[in-house]
Amino acid sequence: MEVNILVGGAAGQGMDTVMNLLGKSLVREGYGLIYTKDYMSRVRGGHNFSTLRIAGGTPWTTVHSVDILVALNEETYKLHQHKLAPSGRVIYDPEVFTLPEEEDRGVPVELKNLAEEAGGKVMANTVAVGVLLVLLGMGSNTVEVLLEETFKDKEGMVSKNVNALKSGMSAAEKFCSACFPLPPKSEDSQKLFVDGNQVLGMAALGSGCRFLSAYPMTPSTGVMNYLAGKSKEYPVVVEQAEDEIAAINMTLGASYSGVRSLTCTSGGGFSLMVEGLSLAGMIETPLVIILAMRPGPATGLPTRTEQGDLEFAIHGGHGEFPRAVLTATSHEDAFYRLNKAFELADRYQTPVIFLSDQNFADTHRSVEPFDFGRLSYNRHLVEEDDYEKPYQRYRLTENGISPRAIPGQFPGETVLVDSDEHDQNGNIIESAEERNQMSGKRMRKLKALAEEMDEPDLYGDPRPETLLIGWGSTYGVLRETIDALSASGLKIAMLHFSDIWPLPQKRLRTLLPEVRLSCCVENNATGQLASLIRRETGLAVDKRINKNDGRPFMPDEIIKEVEKYHES
Amino acid sequence: MKADHFLLGETAWCPGCGNFSIRNALAGALAELNLPAEEVLICSGIGQAAKMPHYIKANGFNGLHGRALPPALGARIANKNLKVIISSGDGDSYGEGGNHFIHNIRRNPNIAHFIHNNQVYGLTKGQASPTSDPGMVTGVQVSGVINPALNPLALALVLGAGFVARCFSGEKEHLKETMKKAINFEGYALVDILQPCVSFNKHNTHGWYKNRVYFPEVSDPADWSAAMNLARQWGDQIPLGVFYNVPRPTFEDSLEVLSGEPLAKRPFEPNDVADVQNEFL
Numbered sequence: 001m002e003v004n005i006l007v008g009g010a011a012g013q014g015m016d017t018v019m020n021l022l023g024k025s026l027v028r029e030g031y032g033l034i035y036t037k038d039y040m041s042r043v044r045g046g047h048n049f050s051t052l053r054i055a056g057g058t059p060w061t062t063v064h065s066v067d068i069l070v071a072l073n074e075e076t077y078k079l080h081q082h083k084l085a086p087s088g089r090v091i092y093d094p095e096v097f098t099l100p101e102e103e104d105r106g107v108p109v110e111l112k113n114l115a116e117e118a119g120g121k122v123m124a125n126t127v128a129v130g131v132l133l134v135l136l137g138m139g140s141n142t143v144e145v146l147l148e149e150t151f152k153d154k155e156g157m158v159s160k161n162v163n164a165l166k167s168g169m170s171a172a173e174k175f176c177s178a179c180f181p182l183p184p185k186s187e188d189s190q191k192l193f194v195d196g197n198q199v200l201g202m203a204a205l206g207s208g209c210r211f212l213s214a215y216p217m218t219p220s221t222g223v224m225n226y227l228a229g230k231s232k233e234y235p236v237v238v239e240q241a242e243d244e245i246a247a248i249n250m251t252l253g254a255s256y257s258g259v260r261s262l263t264c265t266s267g268g269g270f271s272l273m274v275e276g277l278s279l280a281g282m283i284e285t286p287l288v289i290i291l292a293m294r295p296g297p298a299t300g301l302p303t304r305t306e307q308g309d310l311e312f313a314i315h316g317g318h319g320e321f322p323r324a325v326l327t328a329t330s331h332e333d334a335f336y337r338l339n340k341a342f343e344l345a346d347r348y349q350t351p352v353i354f355l356s357d358q359n360f361a362d363t364h365r366s367v368e369p370f371d372f373g374r375l376s377y378n379r380h381l382v383e384e385d386d387y388e389k390p391y392q393r394y395r396l397t398e399n400g401i402s403p404r405a406i407p408g409q410f411p412g413e414t415v416l417v418d419s420d421e422h423d424q425n426g427n428i429i430e431s432a433e434e435r436n437q438m439s440g441k442r443m444r445k446l447k448a449l450a451e452e453m454d455e456p457d458l459y460g461d462p463r464p465e466t467l468l469i470g471w472g473s474t475y476g477v478l479r480e481t482i483d484a485l486s487a488s489g490l491k492i493a494m495l496h497f498s499d500i501w502p503l504p505q506k507r508l509r510t511l512l513p514e515v516r517l518s519c520c521v522e523n524n525a526t527g528q529l530a531s532l533i534r535r536e537t538g539l540a541v542d543k544r545i546n547k548n549d550g551r552p553f554m555p556d557e558i559i560k561e562v563e564k565y566h567e568s
Numbered sequence: 569m570k571a572d573h574f575l576l577g578e579t580a581w582c583p584g585c586g587n588f589s590i591r592n593a594l595a596g597a598l599a600e601l602n603l604p605a606e607e608v609l610i611c612s613g614i615g616q617a618a619k620m621p622h623y624i625k626a627n628g629f630n631g632l633h634g635r636a637l638p639p640a641l642g643a644r645i646a647n648k649n650l651k652v653i654i655s656s657g658d659g660d661s662y663g664e665g666g667n668h669f670i671h672n673i674r675r676n677p678n679i680a681h682f683i684h685n686n687q688v689y690g691l692t693k694g695q696a697s698p699t700s701d702p703g704m705v706t707g708v709q710v711s712g713v714i715n716p717a718l719n720p721l722a723l724a725l726v727l728g729a730g731f732v733a734r735c736f737s738g739e740k741e742h743l744k745e746t747m748k749k750a751i752n753f754e755g756y757a758l759v760d761i762l763q764p765c766v767s768f769n770k771h772n773t774h775g776w777y778k779n780r781v782y783f784p785e786v787s788d789p790a791d792w793s794a795a796m797n798l799a800r801q802w803g804d805q806i807p808l809g810v811f812y813n814v815p816r817p818t819f820e821d822s823l824e825v826l827s828g829e830p831l832a833k834r835p836f837e838p839n840d841v842a843d844v845q846n847e848f849l
């Protein structure tokens with residue numbers, strides 16, 4: 001039992017208002033859901049839509065089919081009516097457009113007029129929520145409380161919105177009441193209703209990140225917005241840089257001086273940052289970069305999703321230096337994993353790239369509250385009695401990790417870092433011998449760093465004949481694919497990477513030779529993980545299932561491909 | 569404290585280079601201001617001038633070409649107890665780093681920016697810099713520099729810089745005293761230092777500068793128009809001095825979270841911020 005709702009209209013018509021109000025109310029009542037956004041790179045006009053899926057447990061992905069279509073303009077109806085279930089319904093405003101005669105699923109409600117009667121046409125979205133409540137058979141209490149919380153500082157707006165809500169409800173009653181039964185509620189504790197960027201922002205705050213410098217770029221901007229929104233209450237500084245080059249170099253200056261620091265960007269900005277990335281490797285200064293991918297090359301599809309920068313994240317930056325690349329899979333995992341990124345950066349004094357994408361960043365899900373007690377804050381700075389005097393920033397050590405101090409930490413001791421090759425003190429050198437020592441010291445860190453990588457998550461049949469391999473934000477869609485194909489009798493599992501570089505290989509090496517069919521499922525054109533696996537392990541993945549039209553995978557697309565391979 | 573306290577290591581500069589006097593002046597300024605080395609941070613980019621962090625006893629961030637300012641700003645945000653000084657070249661500061669120059673003047677962080685302006689790219693062996701005089705012939709500008717020179721002082725004044733000065737490496741006492749003022753200035757302080765490059769700039773030589781520099785009387789350092797007039801003088805007469813000196817609120821002062829302990833020194837416990845997720849319930 002599940003209900004799928006799609007709300008569409010032109011940019012600026014407020015699809016998000018509907019989804020946020022309805023979504024949060026449903027989560028408060030105990031329903032599990034996911035809500036994704038599909039939007040254009042424009043502020044007004046065009047066509048945007050949001051999809052909300054309510055299902056038992058918490059759904060991992062949205063699907064193609066639609067039960068309730070809220071069409072704020074005619075285009076939305078035309079574009080999406082083919083997805084509408086036979087028993088579906090179309091909520092629309094008959095003043096805006098009319099449905100074709102043969103369409104008998106209409107729920108015409110004068111959204112604008114009712115909103116105006118309630119106090120202003122901006123409340124048309126609240127009217128629409130009222131209509132949805134009736135179709136879903138829900139009462140209005142939870143939404144009313146939420147309206148109260150949202151508008152309590154705006155004179156008169158609470159009662160106007162409640163009136164709008166109620167008028168939507170009474171207008172809808174004559175059409176279909178409770179005709180979309182909701183799945184059972186969960187008995188668990190209260191869930192959060194939160195999107196990917198908010199999860200990352202919270203994780204950064206909970207990791208003790210005190211400085212973020214970035215230049216706005218979709219889909220990473222939400223992280224900057226989140227932390228900026230907290231900067232009045234928490235000791236965190238957010239500075240909008242003049243460009244991404246400044247952003248990464250500012251971040252490094254703050255990190256060198258002793259503060260956990262973060263920058264976030266998308267592919268184009270990361271391109272500008274790579275010299276700074278290499279600097280972080282050279283001066284051995286902790287740095288976390290959230291790289292929220294969108295389709296390239298160049299400006300690409302600014303508001304859409306892709307997994308096209310995996311190889312770029314692994315190889316970006318000149319010269320050779322250790323780095324880790326971690327990815328955002330689910331909201332639950334990403335929260336703790338971003339903390340791991342900060343910990344690794346501090347422990348190994350090197351850059352860590354955290355790959356997310358638009359699909360992860362903009363997707364809301366109902367999730368368990370996070371356990372901040374599981375987050376770590378270990379700065380790995382050298383202690384007073386623990387270093388040889390005089391202090392040297394790049395002291396040669398067995399594991400390659402030098403004792404790190406920050407400026408001003410010890411009286412009389414100074415800290416020198418240099419982008420030139422340097423000696424243990426940080427001074428420029430050019431001798432082959434010292435170069436080898438220092439380069440060797442840096443690269444030695446890789447050994448222990450590689451051991452910190454989590455093996456990919458194995459889900460499904462423990463002895464699979466078919467193996468789907470993925471990474472990052474495809475986690476949810478792959479899980480639902482595995483569930484569906486297992487139910488149809490396949491011995492199938494998924495192997496999903498969260499930590500991806502240095503590539504953890506144990507599970508790959510045991511599973512790949514054993515399965516009859518392996519497919520790498522990636523939101524890119526070439527199958528970058530499949531190539532990486534081949535390069536690092538010598539093992540070939542049989543098939544590559546790719547999609548790079550800027551839209552996330554839906555389970556049925558993957559299922560179709562897998563079934564095709566099974567038939568042949 | 570003696571200047572020697574801050575002098576460190578063998579330099580990689582050419583004998584006779586103006587960089588030596590700049591280094592001595594900086595060491596003298598730090599000594600006379602009685603600054604503990606561990607509370608001073610010298611940031612630089614890449615170039616001959618940018619090697620300064622290796623030759624002065626202090627914390628040092630010798631970063632990327634053109635990128636001295638961003639880490640300096642980051643350092644100020646992380647630890648406002650650090651005295652942050654930038655010592656870098658004209659190519660580094662005005663060319664590759666031009667965007668940071670513009671926007672940090674707007675920000676006005678508490679940073680003293682010393683630019684070794686030899687009007688040439690020294691380290692890469694003599695190409696034109698943004699401040700090269702038109703007509704100067706180089707291996708790249710084979711028919712002479714075509715573009716007019718960038719005027720860093722006028723640009724800084726237009727952008728609202730609070731402290732704008734010009735020095736000459738040959739006027740050592742004046743240079744040291746100006747550096748002290750710039751270091752003590754609350755906000756972004758620009759000191760453009762004319763510096764002969766004996767190896768690659770055969771046009772703007774020590775003698776060339778010596779014959780032209782003079783000390784005008786700056787009766788009112790708050791007179792922006794007078795400062796602008798001085799900033800625009802170039803040619804037969806080149807004025808030296810602090811042309812403009814008017815503090816305005818700094819970037820750091822405008823950030824309320826920076827009041828109190830430096831960010832780098834505050835303790836942290838993840839559980840203390842757990843409540844932040846309640847807004848999503």
Ligand SMILES: Cc1ncc(C[n+]2csc(CCOP(=O)(O)OP(=O)(O)O)c2C)c(N)n1
Pocket residue numbers: 614615616617618633656657658659660661684686688689690691692697
């Ligand atoms: C990104 C980058 N581009 C180019 C260079 C090469 N480079 C090093 S120093 C320099 C110019 C230095 O000129 P300036 O800043 O005036 O310093 P000077 O040597 O004259 O003191 C250039 C072009 C570099 N190191 N990095």
Ligand code: SF4
Pocket residue numbers: 580581582584585586587616617686690691764765766767768
């Ligand atoms: S190249 Fe010019 S600026 Fe550089 S050290 Fe030699 S003389 Fe000085």
Ligand SMILES: [Mg+2]
Pocket residue numbers: 615657658659684685686687688689690697
């Ligand atoms: Mg120069």
